[in-house]
Amino acid sequence: MRAFIAMAKKEFLESIRTYKLLIVATVFLLFGMLNPITAKIMPKLLSSFMPEGMAITPGEPGTVDSWIQFYKNMSTQLILFVIVFSGIVSNELTKGTLINMLTKGLPRKTVILSKFTAIISIWTLSYLICFVITLIYTRYLLPGELPNLPFAACCMWLFGVLEISMMLLGGALSGSIYGSLLLAVGFAGVLMLANIFPKLEEYNPYLLSTGCVSLLTSERVPSDFYVSIIVTIAFILLIIISSICSFNKKQI
C-alpha cells in the first residue's frame, strides 16, 4: 500500500513538474469558458457571415446550446488528454526509469494501478473544471433549467475513463506511445462502427458520449443508459486486469 501511494504521488509530481497537468487544466478551463460564449454568439456570427440577400433566421440560443458545445468539444478535449498522457507507461519502459523501481521489489501491478489512479484523478479534476466553468457561464449567459445535467456529465466522464484505460493497456502491451494511441483511437473506431447496428446501440459504450444531449432534451431518460454503463464498467475492469497481466509478462 505504501508503495502504491508513493508511486501515485510520484505520478502527480510528474504531471505537475512536466507541465502536463497545467496544459490540460488550462485547455479544459478555456473550453469551459468558450462553450457558453460560442453558443451565445454563434447565431450572430452566422448571420453576419451570410452573403447579402440570403437570410436565415436562427432561433434564439438556449441553455441547451451551451451544453451541446460542451459535449461536442469534450470529444476533442478527450483526444488531447489521451495524446498528452499517452507516454505514461511507454516512456518509462523506453527510458528504463522503471528498472530501478522494479528491481527494488515494486510489484508490477502496483505500477499499473498507481498510474491508473493518478491519471483518472487528473481526468476527473480537468473534467470537473470544464464542467463547473461551463455551468457558471451558462447560468450567466444563457440561463435556464435542464433535466439530467449531472447524470449526463457522468456518462461522458465514464466514457473518458474507458478510453484512458484503453490507452494504458496499449502502453502496457506495446511499450510505445504509438501503441497507446492506436489502441485508444482504434477502440473508439470499433465502438463507432458497432453503432451502425441499432440493436447494439443500447449496449454500446459509445452511447455514453453521443447520447448526453438527448438526456438534456428529454429524448432519453437515464434508464436508457444503464445497460451501456454496466457494459462500460465491465470493459474498464477487463482492460485493467489485462493491462496488469500483460505487464507482468513483459520483458523489460
Place this chain on the structure above:
Amino acid sequence: MSILKIENLSKKFGGHNVINNLSLSVPENTIYGFLGQNGAGKTTTMKMILGLLKPSSGKISVCGEEVTYGETKTNRYIGFLPDVPEFYGYMKPKEYLALCGEITGLDRKAVKAKSEELLSLVGLEKANKRIGGFSRGMKQRLGIAQALLSEPKLLICDEPTSALDPIGRKEILDILLSVKGKTTVVFSTHILSDVERICDHVAVLNNGSLVLNGTLSQLKQNHRLDTLQIEFRSSEDLQRFAGNECVGMLFQNAECTDCTVILRSKNIDEAAGQIYDAIYKTKIYPVKVEILEPTLENLFLEVVK
C-alpha cells in the same frame, strides 16, 4: 555459503543462443568481476537474475531463494545499478531516494538518515538540483546510492565504470571497495585494470558460457607461463651473452628483440640459475631479469580467442 547461484542457465533470443548452459556461484562478501566482450551476454545474465528477462531454461537462486520471472521476491536482497541508470529527471536526489525508500518499505526517518549518508559517500551531498541536469558521472553515483539504499546483501553493477573519466572511475571503484564486507558485489566490465584493482573473484563469459572462473591469484597461478625476460644495455651485450656455452641451450628457442630476450623453459628455477651463473662468468650485467607473471589481459585474450 554462496549468495548467488546459477545452474545450467540458457537464454535464446529468436534462434540465437545468447547464454549457453551457464553455471556459476558467487561466494559471500567477495567482489566478483564478471568479464566479457561487448555482447557476450553479461547484461542478459544480470537481467535474468533480476527477473526482468525470462530464462529459456535453468535455475537462478539468490540467498537460497529461487528467482521467478516477472514478480520476484528475491529482489529485496538485491541492489542493482544499470549500465546507464535512468532517473526521473524532474526530481531532486533526496526526493528520488525518498521514493526508493517508500517502495522498499523502509522507515521514513531511516531513509532520510541513510540517504544523507549515501549521498555524502558518493559525493553528491551538495548537488541539490533536479536530476535532469546531472552529468553522466553524477548519475552513476546516484545510481550507486539508490542501489545501496536498502543495504542489499548483493549489489549488482552493470558496467559501472565504462563511460566515466579516469577520476570518476577511480571514485566509483573506491566506493565499491568501501562496501565490501557488508555487501557482496557482482560487477560486469570489460575494463581489465578495474578488475585487477578491486576484484577477488573473476569469471569470464564468452559466447554465452564461462571460459574462466576462479580467484584472481588462483587463475594467475594456474595460467603461469614459465617465461623469463632479460633486458641488456645493448644488443652487443645480448649477442655476447647468448654466445656463452652455459646458456646456449636456453637461447635455442628464445625470442630476441634488440636488447631484450624472452626465454621459455619447463623448469624456470633451473633456467634462472643458469642465467645467473652465466652472468657471473661473463661479467655481462643485464639491466633487468624478470620472471613474467601472466597479466589478466593475456589470460583474457587467451580464453576468448
